Amino acid sequence: MSLATEFDTVTRLMQALTALAMIVVALEWQAMQASGVLRDVWREETLRGWWGWRRLLMRDGITRAMPWVQTSLASLLLLAAMLDDRRDSMGAMAAAGLAVSVWHTAVRVRGTMNGGSDGMLFIVLLMLALATAPVSTRVQHAAVVFVAAQVLLSYLRAGLVKARERDWWNGTALSAFLAIPAYGVPRWIPRSPLLLRVASIGVIAFELAAPIALVSTSSALMYTAVAWCFHLATAVVFGLNRFVLAWSAALPALWFAARLLHATG
């Protein structure tokens, strides 16, 4: 398969997974608005000063319409991933629009909704817009490589900060995180000290091993499979559902980065 065909396949996969992630984001945003918490907590009169010039974009009507806008754009992105003819810029515009919507939500609530997953979704959307826009092949490839770099950085940085902490090596840190009430970790999750120690070392090893994904396309695939299981486990244990969605959309970029590295020698 040629590099161009592989790039096309990877970006289509990323488009489809990002579209599904954004549909979930839209549904959650809709549910949050319906519950009244947005109106009660993130009040316009409280945030108007902080918004500054952005307040024009934070009007109630725009916020209320956002889930519908996101669902429509995500549907277009999904369609773009499935269309044979990719000459138009529908996918690029849909991705760019969705990136703006992620930014809008972050400004509306003065922060991220779901930690780093919002950042990863924003990065994937913005880079997908660039990767599928009518720009040079080099820029398109660079956009996907940027996503891969952020994925690698996300694991490496997280691994390095854990590796520096003695409590992470002996399982105490993981035990403490499991006990934090905010995460509501299910009671059935086993917490034996030995298991937590093994799991902790496993997490550090997995995160620090991220560069292995670049050794070959096979290692990228294997690392992606382990990474996906890791995010699934995080969702089950800590309830961080959006991390599965955001990283699922980003992980195919690792494969392409490994492929590109080999193609260029």
Add this chain to the structure above:
Amino acid sequence: MLLRLLFPSWAFFDRVTEVPRLQARVTAHDGTLGPWHDLLQAPPRTWRSVLYHPEGTTHLALHSAVDRFAMECTLGEPDATSRALVVAIVEHQVRARFAQDDQPAGRWEWRIIAAPAVPTDGDAVRVMCGGGLPS
């Protein structure tokens, strides 16, 4: 905000430190002090929550606002907008959780305490910040 989204810190679950907890209690008109209640409790989860969990996402967003204000209090630079958001969270949670209860009418107080992730007997509660709800 744009830069924070484009270049996140990626330092997940690095260090176990004290966990900020938002609490509230009522002071009845006769001066009786009620017990402190934790206001932000993780919503229950089902298998569906692995992919779709609006209650959990809302919970995390509320927690982020509380964590941010707690951090500002620790640094001695509490921001007025952050404080207003926390007060709004308290009002929302108190209304949602105690509306049906037989709570005595009175003045609500709130505080953010720094609690160890794994509480043990004899832990001293460190109050990071607090206040009353406007009546």
